[in-house]
Amino acid sequence: MKKMRKIFAVLLTLAMVLGMSMTSFAADAKATITLTNFDKANKVEYMQIIQKDETKTSGWAFTNGAGACFTETFGLKDSDDAQQQVIWGLIKYNDNNVELPTGVTAETATAAKIDLALSKVAALTGFTASTDKTKIEVSAAGIYAIKAEETGFTYKTATAYVGFGKPYPALTNAEVTAKKSPTTVNKTVADDDHVVAIGDIVTYTIEAYVPFIDAANTENRTFTITDKITGADYYLEGKGAISTVEMEGQTDPVGTIEVNEDQTGFTINLNKLVADTSNLNAGKKITVTYTAKVKELNVENKAGSHAAGVEYGGNNVSVKLFTGEITLVKFGNGIETNVLANAEFEVYKSGENTPLKFKQQENGNYRYAPDAEDATTTVITNKDGKVIVEGLNVGTYHFKETKAPKGYSINTDGKDITLTQTGVATATVKADGKLNDTKLHALPSTGGIGTTIFTIAGCLIMIAAAGLFFASRKKTNK
The missing domain is CATH 2.60.40.740 (Immunoglobulin-like)
Structure with missing residues (x-):
């Protein structure tokens, strides 16, 4: 008999140790909420909003003031019974196959109602900042609200269901993907x-x-x-x-x-x-x-x-967008410092046969004006021998001289000048070129003095011949 008592005592001790071990294990048990797409957030916070409560008909109860947010959203007067109706609705929303106990009323939950309630929950105090933006470890089953902040984004308040939905919950892992919108x-x-x-x-x-x-x-x-x-x-x-x-x-x-x-x-x-x-x-x-x-x-x-x-x-x-500007300098007789005013040009873009149209500005520059009725196709060098045309795109432009300054000949070759840009322009694109005109020299009058002498001599001979002709006829008539 004593032996049986000893065995019973040992078994009882083992049971107590095992019970204590199980309690300790349960206390140390954790579930992981995996966070997806939260890694770049400036801050991630979480708060439990529904926890286990076996005294309630659903086995759950709101916590941290979240119940009033949900009953208000669902159009109910806040009470313990109203909160249970909402929770039963959330249970059905999470798993529509759950059969409700007899006499239980469940408020219909929709995504819109839940989102609205969560936006009210997000304004509550009691959130805890997560030190890890990839996961959150929790030790109690229920529903958790998760909110985040990130520069340049707006986030939707999310929920994590950790073993939620059954009257006697167990810890289960959950995963939440951030829904965010760039601003x-x-x-x-x-x-x-x-x-x-x-x-x-x-x-x-x-x-x-x-x-x-x-x-x-x-x-x-x-x-x-x-x-x-x-x-x-x-x-x-x-x-x-x-x-x-x-x-x-x-x-x-x-x-x-x-x-x-x-x-x-x-x-x-x-x-x-x-x-x-x-x-x-x-x-x-x-x-x-x-x-x-x-x-x-x-x-x-x-x-x-x-x-x-x-x-x-x-x-x-x-x-920002920029236009191009070309400056042509006109000089004479091969001397670049000998700039020439009043040289006239027409400007053609490479591959086109029609001269471009310009309007002269107050500063003397000629601005490209393809749609202006009073624009001109002639641009003229100023006192510094320059003609500046602006408002152009990149490309090659031909300056055709149409009238040379007084005392100089037209340069029939004209001048090609190219506007180029590598990469993205950050300022006006500019190009320039120079064109030489040859000076005209003094020439003798057409025919010269020798021609004049021959002309006079010819006239005298013709007069003499005419005189002899008429004298001869007069003599014959007599």
Whole structure:
């Protein structure tokens, strides 16, 4: 009997040790929430919003003040019973095959309602910063809210379900992928070297992304794309014009370009893309393509966007375009310092037979003016022997002399000058060249003095011959 008591005592001791070991093991058990696409965030924070509670009908209870956020979103007066109805709805949302106990009411949960509730939860205190942006380790089953911040992005508050959904939960690992939208607005132009000519039609592209707007924000759900331009006019209609606003995944246009009254900018209203608090379009790329016509020597413009009252792209670097400028110096008799004024030229672009048209500016330069009715094809050197033509694209230009300065002959060869640009231009592209004229020398009058003598002699001979002729006839008549 004593032996049996000893064996029983040993077994009881082992059971107690095993029980303590299991309790210790359970206390040390952890689950891992794997974070995907959060690695570049400036900050990642998490907070448990539903925890295990076996005293509740669902086996779960809200924590950290999250219950009121959900009941308000679901249109319920906050109470313990209302919170249980929401939790049962979340259980069904997570696993629609779960059978509800008799007498239990479950509020229908939707993605839009959950997102709205989470946006309210994100404003609560009690979040813990994660030291690891690739994973979070937790020791209790339930639902966790995860929010992040990153410069240049808006994030949607995410949830991780750790063993949630059964009355008697167990720790299970979970994975959460960040849903974020860039706030950047990128502007490009379809001209590799950024050198253009006045009158050119250039194509611009703006890329932006539909932002995540806090689902709790129901009063200021706005999203616009804006553009400002100088040195060019928007060219949205006519031959070769482009004006499109597209969103990835949709074939129909999602907006129209509305040019401001002062013609210096435009606004695209995209409010309808963010009107739904579920943020169904968040993160989708918007592509705006349009054309503009160059009218000045330099063109500069910048795109931006506004979302829910916040301006994005304000620090963007402007896209700049530049024109080319050529200076031709006219000199005489092989002496480069002997500059010649009033030499007249026509300017042709290589491969073209029609001279370019220019308008003279107040500074004396000739600006390319292909569309101006009062433009001229003649450019004239100034007192310094220079003629400066501006507003040109890269390429080779031929200067054909049409009138030489007084005392000089026309140089029939003319002059070819080439504007070149390697890489992206950051300033006006310039080129220059020189052209020599030969001085005219004094020449004798046509025929010279010798010709005059012969002419007089010839006339005398003819007079004498005529006299002899008439004298002979008179004698014969007698």
